[in-house]
Amino acid sequence: MSAFDDLLAFQRQTEALSSVAERLGWDQETVMPRGATEQRAEEMGAMESVLHERRTDPRIGEWLEVAEPRTEAEARAVELIARDFTRKNRVPARLASEIARVTSLAQGIWAEARANDAPEEFLPTLDNVLMLKREEAAALADGGDLYDALLDDYEPGATGAGVAALFDQMRPRLVALREDVLGAENQPAALTGHFPHDTQLRLARACASAFGYDWSRGRMDIAVHPFSSGRWQDSRITTRVVETDPFNCFYSTIHEVGHSSYELGIDEDYAFTPLGRGVSLGVHESQSRIYENQMGRSRAFSGWLFARMHDAFDGLNVANAEEFYRTVNRVTPGYIRTESDEVQYNLHIMLRFDLERDLIAGRLDVADLTEAWNARFLKDFGVAVDRPANGVLQDVHWSVGLFGYFPTYALGNVYAGCLNAAMRAAVPELPEALARGDAAPGVEWLRENVQRHGGLLPPRRLIEEATGGEVGPEALLDYLEEKFGRIYAL
Amino acid sequence: MSAFDDLLAFQRQTEALSSVAERLGWDQETVMPRGATEQRAEEMGAMESVLHERRTDPRIGEWLEVAEPRTEAEARAVELIARDFTRKNRVPARLASEIARVTSLAQGIWAEARANDAPEEFLPTLDNVLMLKREEAAALADGGDLYDALLDDYEPGATGAGVAALFDQMRPRLVALREDVLGAENQPAALTGHFPHDTQLRLARACASAFGYDWSRGRMDIAVHPFSSGRWQDSRITTRVVETDPFNCFYSTIHEVGHSSYELGIDEDYAFTPLGRGVSLGVHESQSRIYENQMGRSRAFSGWLFARMHDAFDGLNVANAEEFYRTVNRVTPGYIRTESDEVQYNLHIMLRFDLERDLIAGRLDVADLTEAWNARFLKDFGVAVDRPANGVLQDVHWSVGLFGYFPTYALGNVYAGCLNAAMRAAVPELPEALARGDAAPGVEWLRENVQRHGGLLPPRRLIEEATGGEVGPEALLDYLEEKFGRIYAL
Structure with a gap:
């Protein structure tokens, strides 16, 4: 396996996990029982934590340095991964988690304020x-x-x-x-x-x-x-x-x-x-x-x-x-x-x-x-x-x-x-x-x-x-x- | 945080992820579009891979060695984690993955044979x-x-x-x-x-x-x-x-x-x-x-x-x-x-x-x-x-x-x-x-x-x-x- 193949294989699993998180969001908005909100918050939190860890995994940086894409599509894939990796690594974990916490509360406060x-x-x-x-x-x-x-x-x-x-x-x-x-x-x-x-x-x-x-x-x-x-x-x-x-x-x-x-x-x-x-x-x-x-x-x-x-x-x-x-x-x-x-x-x-x-x-x-x-x-x-x-x-x-x-x-x-x-x-x-x-x-x-x-x-x-x-x-x-x-x- | 708390916090996220995998199984048997089988197989595979990694994580062994449960319920929690950790680690990853592969094919072969x-x-x-x-x-x-x-x-x-x-x-x-x-x-x-x-x-x-x-x-x-x-x-x-x-x-x-x-x-x-x-x-x-x-x-x-x-x-x-x-x-x-x-x-x-x-x-x-x-x-x-x-x-x-x-x-x-x-x-x-x-x-x-x-x-x-x-x-x-x-x- 080349570094490019390793990178794409790792990315493939990340994409599959992100697709799971999206499906969970669908479930929440369509069929989830109304009493399951705390449980779902923990499930989403766990998925986000796994995804964040993967998206900032240092191995991505190592693979990117030596990856040799062979086609235009492969070069674009590398570019998109590098872009996401750079962005995710620029935001300190503390800040990302604070934003997640504050905005999840803020949405409820907004809904209440709008109603009032x-x-x-x-x-x-x-x-x-x-x-x-x-x-x-x-x-x-x-x-x-x-x-x-x-x-x-x-x-x-x-x-x-x-x-x-x-x-x-x-x-x-x-x-x-x-x-x-x-x-x-x-x-x-x-x-x-x-x-x-x-x-x-x-x-x-x-x-x-x-x-x-x-x-x-x-x-x-x-x-x-x-x-x-x-x-x-x-x-x-x-x-x-x-x-x-x-x-x-x-x-x-x-x-x-x-x-x-x-x-x-x-x-x-x-x-x-x-x-x-x-x-x-x-x-x-x-x-x-x-x-x-x-x-x-x-x-x-x-x-x-x-x-x-x-x-x-x-x-x-x-x-x-x-x-x-x-x-x-x-x-x-x-x-x-x-x-x-x-x-x-x-x-x-x-x-x-x-x-x-x-x-x-x-x-x-x-x-x-x-x-x-x-x-x-x-x-x-x-x-x-x-x-x-x-x-x-x-x-x-x-x-x-x-x-x-x-x-x-x-x-x-x-x-x-x-x-x-x-x-x-x-x-x-x-x-x-x-x-x-x-x-x-x-x-x-x-x-x-x-x-x-x-x-x-x-x-x-x-x-x-x-x-x-x-x-x-x-x-x-x-x-x-x-x-x-x-x-x-x- | 004590080793026991660390262990339980880690376990909590694993339980949340396993709950997500179970919800995905429900989706597959009830509402999933019929054309999504390959995608779902990859999603389930990715979840299983994350779960397997967590369940055999060496840190569990370290925490277990020094965890000091304070109640009967905590002692039982440690016992159940230890039991699962021991079992999961006894089965070589190669064998677990071969069993997953063979049985997923075998189910289809069985269904066909029963029909015939x-x-x-x-x-x-x-x-x-x-x-x-x-x-x-x-x-x-x-x-x-x-x-x-x-x-x-x-x-x-x-x-x-x-x-x-x-x-x-x-x-x-x-x-x-x-x-x-x-x-x-x-x-x-x-x-x-x-x-x-x-x-x-x-x-x-x-x-x-x-x-x-x-x-x-x-x-x-x-x-x-x-x-x-x-x-x-x-x-x-x-x-x-x-x-x-x-x-x-x-x-x-x-x-x-x-x-x-x-x-x-x-x-x-x-x-x-x-x-x-x-x-x-x-x-x-x-x-x-x-x-x-x-x-x-x-x-x-x-x-x-x-x-x-x-x-x-x-x-x-x-x-x-x-x-x-x-x-x-x-x-x-x-x-x-x-x-x-x-x-x-x-x-x-x-x-x-x-x-x-x-x-x-x-x-x-x-x-x-x-x-x-x-x-x-x-x-x-x-x-x-x-x-x-x-x-x-x-x-x-x-x-x-x-x-x-x-x-x-x-x-x-x-x-x-x-x-x-x-x-x-x-x-x-x-x-x-x-x-x-x-x-x-x-x-x-x-x-x-x-x-x-x-x-x-x-x-x-x-x-x-x-x-x-x-x-x-x-x-x-x-x-x-x-x-x-x-x-x-x-």
Whole structure:
């Protein structure tokens, strides 16, 4: 065995253990008895401890020094292992464990404060989390920019400055589009009615199948916050059911199918190697978004969904497929990011990105965060935040230490915009297939050009090779203006 | 921290990891997508490798040498860790891994051979498994008896000679009872009809609740072969549904509730310590059997079940509760252990025990096993085995290397007999409660006298302290003769 083979064999077992930990997380959110929380915390803690020990094992350093990769894929595997090893070793064990301890408590405190609409119950804890994360960022940055060091964990190669420049390009056109849409005369109708649980689930399964979800390597369960989980031969999705809002169920499902299909679509030779996962959160989100929005909320697919829903629910309050398309894409004012639409979503992200970048840089104090949030929301959305639960308290991310995570949602949208333009050009028959409830031509193009590569190429290069062009916001903005211009007769 | 504390802290994490591995096994048998088998094999392999490394970690030996337990419970914890450490270190890693490899293949070969009714496809593999298990037994026995070394893994303290003597006492009375029952004039009717899947599951849940199953620390799913899984705050059960045979579902459920309740009933101070699991397979089986048989198939509880089934299925082909009690306890000739009744079950075990003891001792060749099985079955059951799938190929155990496991089923029945006599004397109100569908008085007695102790006392001593008498077969045999004497009017 060469040093490279030893390294990969060791890594393979680490990947298998990390997959076990992920499966345990799935269990916790879907099927675990409610009385098992302490036990599960100990089980997760034990798994994390084993994983941390393996990821910082000094033998990795020794193998890396002498490993001789023979192919481009092997060289990339070595690069990814070295990157992870360096990062894990830069953070002192004491700090890592303190962050784990504090954030696990902070999540509960945040949830309670949100329920009570009382930021003062949470902000002192957030201050503590922020202090620890800045310490971690300093350790990771090794003299470089703190925010970049955190962002790099989720979107390798991206920088705060780069994202800021991208967002500056996007903001004016998004703000203008939002104003035009909300001011338009002819507003789409809302869907109303009662949509029974089991019928929703049956249609959600049909949606997942329409997008090629491989049921032999996955399953669908109910979760409070939908997520997908797992890789290779076992990537499961979850959905939720609100009996007054079936779109929530169907589009959550299609979104998670996008995530899961990415993992299931990776070349199986990469399974349990460093190349065997989606390469970044941004690219992951590009898959979930292009499934959900560019394909799922297209005129073609929504026509198919209209017919299915019309049958399943014995009629709808929306008259025809064209009206239904407008309803599916309805834009309304709102405070909540997760309930937002294609037009406004990125504005929610930009707000969070600017605030968290200032927090990490020390330009903004947690004590001033609520005011900063409210001022910015008023500026971008034109309405005042009515209560903290709809403002600074709405997202879980910061409580669990996820700084640098938010921009990957918008990067995913930008990547999806680029990919959609290329996919539409390459697969002219896609609308016809989507109208039959068959996303296969699009899914196949994405599998071939994005998904199968796993971690082989860095995120930006992956998208650029797939699209044959630079990554930029124009494709997404053009798509949004064209689509919503037509829907709202602008 | 003292050496004892260090040892227990290390052990605690090992217990948590072993609990994760068990949860992974549950996932595989209940919810895992069918295409995930290779991935799961790698995940289980990685967990086993981590667990093996921890269980043979030289630091355990160092801690054990200087650990100073302060209480009886701590002394017992040290004893159990030392026992496991010694056993794990006696088996060379090469042999352990070869056994894992060969038995995982052998199970598939056995299943195929059973489906084809072709012992010749399986016996060469069994010969290989037997050779490896004899090698393992020799390593474990350290000069002592080979079979005892294997049996000790499942029923610490039991010996082949002791079990043989026990069985010799039981066999004549069981054979005589079986002949009387099968020859009796007035045979109970069989239950016939169609019993819909969902209704069976609903009643199975009611049965589990009647036996006090704690749904906040468990759940019920479907599995091909019912089992229970987990401990402390998370012990799950499974059942199966055959639409022509609802007793299969209800009594499997009650049986597994017995196993799970044992784990859930252990003093929570013992959680994730060496005392935090059921102490042996025999004691485990005593709980499942006393729930299923002595309580579940009693006249009192079957009266409650009759009324529930009569309602749920719109009538039954059995006229009244007294007839129903006879039907529930119907004894019929049959080849299959798992379909057997209280009268014949132990005879099935004795046959396997004698054969496997001869195999391990080298007194019986695998080449002669089929003939030996058939001859013994004819002798004990009075009928010739019709085909190998109903004879030597019927059980999975030997294929996966479980030699020394079978006798624990019968030991469980013997323990259950002893416990039942003591419980009935201590809890005279039990029949009245069971007739209302409430096993709580019995369950509480078992929890107090058996379950809560976990691994604190060795199996035999545990039963003797619970019952205030010697462990022997009389209580079980008296119970069986009394019960079936009445049912069959002997």
